[in-house]
Amino acid sequence: MARIAYILLCHKDPEGIIAQARRLTAAGDFVSIHFDGRAKQADFDRIRESLSTNPSVTFTTRRAKCGWGEWSLVEATLLAVEAAVEAFPRATHFYMLSGDCMPIKTAEFAHAFLDREEVDYIESFDFFNSDWIKTGIKDERLIYRHWFNERTHKTLFYASMTWQKKLGLQRKVPADIQMQIGSQWWCLRRRTVEWILEFVRRRKDVMRFFRTTWIPDETFFQTLVRHLVPEHEIRTRTLTFLMFTDYGIPVTFYNDHYDLLLSQDYLFARKISPDAKDLKDRLGKLYVARNVRFSISNEGRSLYKFLAGRGRIGRRFAPRFWENEGSLGRERTLMMVTCKKWHVAKRMVERVRKVTNLPALDYLFNEGSTPLPDLGGIQSNLEKRTRHRRALVRMLFDYWQTDKLIFCIDPANVDLMQDFYNDKAKVRLLEIECDFTDDYLIGHATRVGLAGEQTPQETIDRLLPTIRYDVKFESDRIRDAGFPNFHRIRQSGSVDENTVALADFLDIPVEKAREIAATEYLYVD
Incomplete structure (x- = not known):
């Protein structure tokens, strides 16, 4: 039977992290925690102390200082994966989560779902030919080196790209890999994770390349899985339900979304509002429940689009x-x-x-x-x-x-x-x-x-x-x-x-x- 090692990346809400780890391990699964190196040491100490007696919880050997869009997010993930592989030899699957995620199915359902097929679940679309990137830079993410964060050092970020372009410092993607892109929320089998860790140790050239790409958490695992795993063993989808507004902002779920979330064809959902105490409580109890039947209609995205569109109707077609x-x-x-x-x-x-x-x-x-x-x-x-x-x-x-x-x-x-x-x-x-x-x-x-x-x-x-x-x-x-x-x-x-x-x-x-x-x-x- 499947047993899941959850790779939990978090940076706030220590009480929520403690509760999340206890919920997930109560059903026989495991949790490997990376707590952002930029977060308060006191918060990390509280998490570690509260979970120190739980043998199904482990922590990374060190804490990377994470920044949105940076290599540090992949580094943190690899640290948590390495810790999980070593600490939990009985784990069959490794599931990427954040502190804002909550289960929307029972552990019993999740285990049966993963046992159904011997496959990996990860979005991986061709980087150059797909339309996965809707706004912002695309090829520039890869062909130029990025040492500055676009959100915190915008001027330096774009000046660096401009000078690289002027000086002809465009680089090539490693010749033997085909770049992929997709959601960072994946679920991989143990064999696949071990192959990735071996690849990381062996291919220093590829690691150097990804260290200076922009938003590598959307390309690193997606590319390596497609490179290492036969195509028929990959399901190009995520098992975490998430939606975005018209402005590219993640949709947040609240207490009254319980029934909608349970009817989606996913195992987890994000983002759950920190204020949705009742929703978190109900979903936490749900995960350890048994013999629960789910009516999956999967209409969440179309329903959200329909309801969010009311009142936004304007002139969509300007005269040419x-x-x-x-x-x-x-x-x-x-x-x-x-x-x-x-x-x-x-x-x-x-x-x-x-x-x-x-x-x-x-x-x-x-x-x-x-x-x-x-x-x-x-x-x-x-x-x-x-x-x-x-x-x-x-x-x-x-x-x-x-x-x-x-x-x-x-x-x-x-x-x-x-x-x-x-x-x-x-x-x-x-x-x-x-x-x-x-x-x-x-x-x-x-x-x-x-x-x-x-x-x-x-x-x-x-x-x-x-x-x-x-x-x-x-x-x-x-x-x-x-x-x-x-x-x-x-x-x-x-x-x-x-x-x-x-x-x-x-x-x-x-x-x-x-x-x-x-x-x-x-x-x-």
């Missing part, structure tokens, strides 16, 4: 310079059909095509699979369509040699609607207002990743009012925008009422509008 003067054409009429139930809008435009012979498209800017003619590549993906939206629509007018065109658009895309209304062409908008049952909204939540088959009913019950409000919110935004030539038909409306709105929107005879409005299957889910 080539579109400010570009127009669809003064004599042309663009008609947009918006509906949250996409299948309803698609049926509507299909009926419009058959009854009126007007060119009508499905969700042009929301669905990559929407059939389009070949327009030289501008139609090839959603990003291009959105970026060159007016040019694309202008080309569609030309392709069908028409002065009237219809397409569907999601109600959330008020910014796109506004952009087309800013054009010199005549623009009309039709909203199809549907009824939403709880079953439909649950299905919608599943389709967009807010819920899964295993999502607990109590989570769904809490989520439903938010989703229902979100649908209403999108409709209210459209009305608040005050678009001219705005029309609406309703699922609850009569055929006569909807006929009048369709006739005005499409500018067609009432008889043809009635034929469309009377479509029996239009609103069927």
